[in-house]
Amino acid sequence: MTTYTKKRANKIVWQPRIEHWYDVRKVKGTLPEKYKNKGVLEIYDDLGASVRYYYGSTTDISSPKTYIKFEHTERVKVREVRKNNDIHVTYETPIGQLRGKKRL
Known part of the structure; x- marks a missing residue:
């Protein structure tokens, strides 16, 4: 204060x-x-x-919606692939890809 x-x-x-x-x-x-x-x-x-x-x-630690709710139009596709302790997230947008990785 x-x-x-x-x-x-x-x-x-x-x-x-x-x-x-x-x-x-x-x-x-x-x-x-x-x-x-x-x-x-x-x-x-x-x-x-x-x-x-x-x-x-x-x-739910495997979701891009873990803490904050992300909303997408149908033009954005989200794909998650788990490999061992990593979760690879790809956002396909009309202007390109955004990729990220989360570690468990």
């Missing part, structure tokens, strides 16, 4: 983005023992960190 009242802050706000880390490890069963039964917001509290944004947790 110090920032909004234009007062001098005595520390820097720490806002790590841990949602993807949390979701992947939860699905894979590799969360650290002390976080196995905790939600992501509880982990932020434990770390003394500030939440930058929060979309909620998901177990």
Whole structure:
């Protein structure tokens, strides 16, 4: 709140983005023992960190819609191919391809 009242802050706000880390490890069963039964917001509290944004947790880590809902016209085709621990995503658009890779 110090920032909004234009007062001098005595520390820097720490806002790590841990949602993807949390979701992947939860699905894979590799969360650290002390976080196995905790939600992501509880982990932020434990770390003394500030939440930058929060979309909620998901177990669907194989989709381009994991956190943010992407909407496409029928002119855009989305293709996903899983190879071992990688998911290769290709967006075919009228003006070209956009490719990305997610690692599990």
